Amino acid sequence: MAALRGQYRHIPNALHKPGVRWWEIRGLVKLNFFISVVFVGQAFNGFDDGLIGSFQAYPSWHRALGYPSSSAIGLLNAAAYIAGLLTAPVAGYVADRWGRRWCVRYSAIAGLVATAIGACAGIDDASGQYAFFIVSRIIFGSGLAFCVVISPILLQELPHPSQRVIIAGLFNTNYAVGNFIAAWLCFGCSYIKNDWSWRTVYIIQIIPALYLLLAIHFVPESPRWLMSKGREAEALDFLVKYHGDGNPKDELVLFEFGEMKETLQKEKDLRQDTWREIVSRPGNRHRLYIVLLIVSCQNLSGTAIIQYYYTHILKLVGITDTQQVTGLNAGLTFWVWLAAILGVYIVSRVKRRTLLLGAWSALIVVNVAFTVTAAEYTRTGSAAAGRANIALLWLYDGAFFIVCGPLFFSYQAECLSYSMRAKGMMLWGMVNKLISIFNAYVNSIALDEIGWKYYLVYTCILSIQLVGMYFLCVETSGLTLEEISAVFDGPATAPTVDAGPFEAGLHEKKGDTHLARAADGDTLEK
DSSP states (O other), rough: OOOOSSSGGGGOOOSSSOOGGGGHHHHHHHHHHHHHHHHHHHHHHHHHHHHHHHHTTTTHHHTTTTEEEEEEHHHHHHHHHHHOOOOOOOHHHHHHOOOOOHHHHHHHHHHHHHHHHHHTSSSOOOOOHHHHHHHHHHHHHHHHHHHHHHHHHHHHHHHOOTTTHHHHHTHHHHHHHHHHHHHHHHHHHHHOOSSSHHHHHHHHHHHHHHHHHHHHGGSSSOHHHHTTTTTTHHHHHHHIISSSOOOOTTTHHHHHHHHHHHHHHHHTTTTTOOOHHHSSSSSHHHEEEEHHHHHHHHHHSSSSHHHHHHHHHHHHHOOOOOHHHHHHHHHHHOOOOOOOOHHHHHHHHHHHHHHHHHHHHHHHHHHHHHHHHHHHHHHHHHHHHHHHHHHHHHHHHHHHHHHHHHHHTTHHHHSHHHHHHHHHHHHHHHHHHHHHHHHHHHHHHHHHHGGGGGGHHHHHHHHHHHHHHOOOOOOOOTTHHHHHHHHHHHHGOOOOOSSSSHHHTTTTGGGOHHHHHTTTOOOOOO
16 A cells, blocks of 8 residues: 655656756646636635624715624624535535536626626615615625635645645635725725725625636636546546647646546545435544634634624724724735745744744733733723733734734645535535624624623634644645545545556556556547
8 A cells, every 4th residue: 555655756747857846747747827816716705704893993984885883793793604514515515516616607797797686785874775785795705605615625626736835825824915905995995985995895795706707717727626527538628738748648636646547436435415414434533623613723722703893892902093993904015915824834843843832832921911901901901001902913913923924724625535525515604604604793792892802702712722723633745636535435435546657657557557548649448
């Protein structure tokens, strides 16, 4: 059986030649450009998520929507997540039935429709302007759920194995990019003294939605999905074109093809494609526990308070000027992006568990300090405590995004086997939206009622999550997706394709005749 040591790195391949960089390989340049289209979907998500928090600093937005209450604003945030909760199961089915790309297409169409409806809110003084905006949020939420659930799967299944970790890690940094662009646009438009201050920013969402709709047509389909549908020749064509730079006898391509085919067949033999079979096996239950842990860390870390109620938090420490609020928010988004990029740099150099446990421990320390300074400002009105609280707020988001940037959209996706990847990410998406509904609706009320004391709730939650990480999270560094399966399932699904003959360029001598025929362009066995 193949040893679990990322042995693909030693197999001859266009990217593994000494002194060769990926941008010198035409196939990889094209593939990575297509992958960047998937990144735009997450930037779109970040852009949209950053708007409601910034709009709360705009008097014109409040006026256009009829001066919504705190609970009504909470419902605006929750509406998108309620829609996502309902559509996430559909996304998983569509991804398995018709392919990953259709989910991104729907997300783009929903974004175009939602933008048009939301931009019409407040155009006249008629009643129902709030209803326009909430319908827009519902449609946005249904589309973004499709994109966010499926994109991490594409970013596990499309990249060259030597680039998978970095590319998957870069996905969520684009959320920060979208957030950053939205924040700075909101800051600039805050100087417009009418409804176009917020309406302009909202309408700009048409640009990424239209780009996604057009560009996703050119993004290749997942080779693992193609192979699962019996389209092995198309899967091999993908590997040859993009991972082997057009060489049909590239040793790594043939190794990948054999490993994928064997693992998918083993999963099929074990019937791991139904929920009953998924939950009946210890390895699969372990995977689902990790999915639930990661989604709780992602959404119950306290950062949702910062994201959606940053204006409210600044108000608690005496900052209310529109330009100050939007300017600080814009600066925070840039800081978050830097933290996410740092996380991507770190993740390829340290173990997964080390990054998870280290960053979460730091987050707990900052959370405690953040709570103390908020309490001190509330008690004494100290300007020093207020400034310290803002600085700690930035550190809080920074510590979170160092781990969230590279891992919270990729780690659970790589832990899931192919046959349960779409279903597992569907579960992640549903729980993600469910917790987000809680955050969106409850956080504003809790901050109004108990102020800084609400942060103590998250101190306890973070501590429980740290314990969960220690006992549940496994090490996946340096392994292919097929090799990761063996970490959970043992030899039952571990690929047995021996890398030795591929490393020596002698795969035909080991009897891998089906791979040799594939390399020569013969028809593959179904």
